[in-house]
Amino acid sequence: MSSPSESLLDRTPVIPVVVVEDVAHAVPLARALVTGGVRVIELTLRTPAALDAIRAIAAEVPQILVGAGTVLGADHAKRAHDAGARFLVSPGATPSLLDALVSTGLPFLPGTATVSEVLAVREAGVHELKFFPAEASGGASYLSAVASVVPDVRFCPTGGITSVSATSYLALPNVGCVGGSWLTPRDAVAVGDWDRVTRLAAATLSLR
Ligand code: 3PG
Numbered sequence: 001m002s003s004p005s006e007s008l009l010d011r012t013p014v015i016p017v018v019v020v021e022d023v024a025h026a027v028p029l030a031r032a033l034v035t036g037g038v039r040v041i042e043l044t045l046r047t048p049a050a051l052d053a054i055r056a057i058a059a060e061v062p063q064i065l066v067g068a069g070t071v072l073g074a075d076h077a078k079r080a081h082d083a084g085a086r087f088l089v090s091p092g093a094t095p096s097l098l099d100a101l102v103s104t105g106l107p108f109l110p111g112t113a114t115v116s117e118v119l120a121v122r123e124a125g126v127h128e129l130k131f132f133p134a135e136a137s138g139g140a141s142y143l144s145a146v147a148s149v150v151p152d153v154r155f156c157p158t159g160g161i162t163s164v165s166a167t168s169y170l171a172l173p174n175v176g177c178v179g180g181s182w183l184t185p186r187d188a189v190a191v192g193d194w195d196r197v198t199r200l201a202a203a204t205l206s207l208r
Contacts, residue, residue, distance in 0.1 A: 008040075008067075008087055008107050009128055009154055009176025014166060014204040016183040017042050017069055017158060025189050026053035030061040032194035033183070036201025042069040042089055042179065045076050051083045058084025069179075071108075074100035081106060089156075089179075091132050093121050109156055113137040118150055127153050130179070135160030140168040147174040163203065170208045177208075 068080030093110035134157035158179030
C-alpha cells in the first residue's frame with residue numbers, strides 16, 4: 001500500500017468507480033482489483049448495498065484503499081466515514097457539502113465542471129478536484145485549457161471516460177488520474193467473472 005500521505009491522484013492511473021448492487025460482490029470484486037494491481041476503489045453511494053460494501057471491503061481487503069463516491073451531503077459523508085471509507089468523492093461542491101467533506105478529516109475530491117466552480121473550491125483551499133461529468137463537460141481539451149489559467153489545481157476527470165479516451169486525459173499536466181466504471185462491468189460483476197475484472201484492472205496500469 002502507498003503511504004497514507006500520498007495524494008489520491010497519484011496512487012493509480014484509474015480509480016475504479018463501482019456501483020455495487022449486492023454486498024456479496026464487494027469483497028471478491030475488491031480482491032480482483034488488487035490481483036490486477038489496482039489498490040484504490042470508489043464505491044458509489046447509489047445503492048442500498050453501498051455502505052455495507054464499504055464496511056466489508058474495509059474489514060476484509062486491507063490492501064485496497066476504499067472510498068465513497070456520489071457523496072451528496074453531510075449525512076452521506078458521515079455515514080461513509082463511519083462505514084470505513086478512507087476518502088470521499090462528490091459530483092459537485094456546494095459550500096455546505098465542502099464543509100461536510102472537510103469535517104470528516106478524510107481526503108476528498110469535490111466535483112467541478114466549470115472554471116468558476118474550480119475557482120470557488122480553490123478559494124476554499126482545495127487544489128485536487130474531480131472534473132465531472134468529464135466527457136459531457138468538454139473533455140480533455142477543456143481541462144487542457146483550464147491548465148493554462150489555473151495551473152495549481154489538479155483533477156481526476158470522471159464520467160464517460162473509456163480505456164481509449166483515458167490516455168488523452170492522463171497526458172495532461174493537470175490530471176493525476178481518471179475515474180471510470182469500465183474496470184467493473186455490470187455483466188461481469190453479476191456473474192462473478194472476477195478474472196475479467198482483474199484483466200481490466202491490470203490493463204489500466206500501463207495507461208500512464
Ligand atoms: C462517476 O460517478 O464518476 C461516474 O458515474 C463514473 O462515470 P462512468 O460510469 O461514465 O465511468
